[in-house]
Amino acid sequence: MIHLPTLPKITRFIHKSKHDIGLAPDELVFRGQKKTDEVVIRVIDFDTETLLEEKLITVEDVRQFKNDNTVTWVNVDGLHNTEIMKDFTSVFDLDTLVMAEVLNTEARPRVVEYDNCDLISIKMLRVDDTTGKTIVENLSLVLTDNVLISFQEQKGDVFEPVRERIRMQKKRIRNGKVDYLAFALLDIVVDNYLYVISVLGEKIETLEENLLINPNQKVINEINNYKRELNFLRKSVKPAKEMIFSLAKTDSDLITAGVYVHFKELEDNISQANDAADDYREILSDQLNIYHTTISSKLNDIMKFLTVFSVIFIPLTFIAGIYGTNFEYVPELSYKYSYFVMWGVMVVVAIGMLLFFRRKKWF
Known part of the structure; x- marks a missing residue:
């Protein structure tokens, strides 16, 4: 039996702090909510033969992997410490605009090419196993020649299957470069879009059966709640679709031709998620019409x-x-x-x- 997640209540679709008005675009200021007390830096360094996985103390510890011939995945949980973000800028010679974008958790999903890196930003959805609630956070990926840095707002993510593939020495990911690793992470994100939408869709389809049998005020309240939840999901899915389509059209030196084929797969999956969200939105509108028609018929x-x-x-x-x-x-x-x-x-x-x-x- 699938545990149906409860999506968070929406107060507004956009949040802009008054303190952010007038700041320079490259100002390293955390624009978001603090969701963890400690910033955790984890690294997985691998090639076809070797694998190193450890937790780092400082950003300076990452420097040793910078010029290696291996593929290095650095994952950062927690964005509120601007000093650590400045250290990343220094160690990897990043433009301050890159880290400023990472620190802006309210930014729209996008892909930006810089001189020595590519920045990919997307909203990540995951279901909390203990509460059943859907958690939304901003995910930023910074691609360099041989290092992929992923920035998350809090500890806990949906990427454990990717780590397991690396540990199990799956040929494709162990032979791949940072661009294929980035694809693997984005693929997990998009798959979770499909999962969360499908779970909500199951509730919507069940509601349709109840609507025909016993239309009442409880049903109309559920319809309105599901519409609100679906609008919340569409807020993440639609911009993500635009970003992935843009990513598939980029001409970056950091992305090889073979990986562009996989990005085309992402286009299909994100389109499916987007279409499913639109379809369920129409179903909810139809259910609302059915409710009013049924009530009017009974009144007649x-x-x-x-x-x-x-x-x-x-x-x-x-x-x-x-x-x-x-x-x-x-x-x-x-x-x-x-x-x-x-x-x-x-x-x-x-x-x-x-x-x-x-x-x-x-x-």
């Missing part, structure tokens, strides 16, 4: 029922009103069975009108 049935009985009792009330008048001379008063005749006329009128309405298929 109720009004039809009440109208039929109202119309039936109008002539009966008329007859009763006549016999309830207080005239001194009423011919029927002297007739012994007048009371029963009155009831007979009323029953005949009621049955006749019911048969007439039934023949007209009014109810």
Whole structure:
């Protein structure tokens, strides 16, 4: 049984701090929320034969891998320490614009080519196994000649399958360069888009069954909640699609021709995620229309029922009103069975009108 994640509540779709207004584009200021107390730097260095995996103390410790012939993956958890980010700028001779972009967690997904590196930014979705909530954080990848640096907002990610492939000496990733490693990470990110959307889609499809059986206020509240959650996902998926399509068209010296083929695969997967999000959005709109149509139909049935009985009792009330008048001379008063005749006329009128309405298929 799939555990359905609960997506976070959305207060707004864009956040801009007043303190960020007027800052220079290359100002190394953390623009985001602090999500971890400690900045953790982990490194995996490998080639076809060797593998080194360890936790580093300082950024300076990364310098030893800078000019090696191996592929080095440096993963940084936590972005709030600007001094550490300055050290990365110094060790890898990066443009300050690169690190300024990394520190801006509200930035739109993008790919930018610099003189000695490429920057890829994308939103990463993952489901917390303990709470079931979907966590969204900004992921930045900095590609250099033989080092890939991934920057995340907090510890814990979805990249463990990639690490396992490296440890298990999978041929393609161990023979590849940093560009293929970057593809492997982006592939995991996009796969999680598909997973989160599919889980939400399962709830939407289940809701459609309940909608037809028992439409009520609880159903309409769930529809509105799912629309909000889906809009939240689309906020990450649509810009990511634009970024990946741009990435597949770049002419970077750091990306080999063989890896561009894999980026085409990413285009297909992100398009599938985007199309699924759009499809479920249309389904929710259709469900909303079905709800209102069903409620209107039920209301019409109720009004039809009440109208039929109202119309039936109008002539009966008329007859009763006549016999309830207080005239001194009423011919029927002297007739012994007048009371029963009155009831007979009323029953005949009621049955006749019911048969007439039934023949007209009014109810």
